[in-house]
Amino acid sequence: MNKRYRRPNMILLIAALLSGAVQAADAVVEVEMRDYGFHPAELEVEAGTTVRWVNAEKRTSHDVYFADEDLGSPRLFPEEYWERTFDEPGTYPYHCRPHERRDMEGVITVVPTE
Template sequence: MRQSIGLTFGATALATLLLSGVVQAGDDVTEVEMRDYEYHPAELEVTAGATVRWVNAEKRTSHDVYFADEDQGSERLFPGESWERTFDEPGTYSYHCRPHENRDMEGVITVVPAE
């Protein structure tokens, strides 16, 4: 009986994290899901030195992560694939999905100095 309660609690906690769109995946790695033609969360604040991992959680659609101000980003990510970037400098980093610009698929990473 205890094992079943523990699994239920664990599944509930994981579901809560996934629904919030942010899952801490280790030391200074934060995940952003790409689903329903949106980034979840669309706005994120991290400290300098943190890594963000974008994960395509769609069933059939590919997306990318493109930083137009820097002319750099990921290749197309198919369902289940991911891409990471480490943010060393404080600042505001806007990005979007090139294949789905017409859907306003956009996000912002705000990097604050590490204390």
């Protein structure tokens, strides 16, 4: 399910950014878009996990685009976010189309649920 919303609770964002381990299925993990980068840029999650990209910039819009699948978010303006649930194990590289030249890239690695 892909959604576009306003900025979520800051506590959830901080918790997601501080955890570097594999995230459990049915969890929501956040990736912050700031300083023309995805933070964290590499993330490993279990199948069934939802990843939420949050635009934390003050003036710049970004998007999230999976070129291998021709799938992506609309432009996200400050404090907006977009979600994607990853049900299948695999490697999912993505980038920001407006900022490709700045190497604004990331990758989600989805592992089977234990």
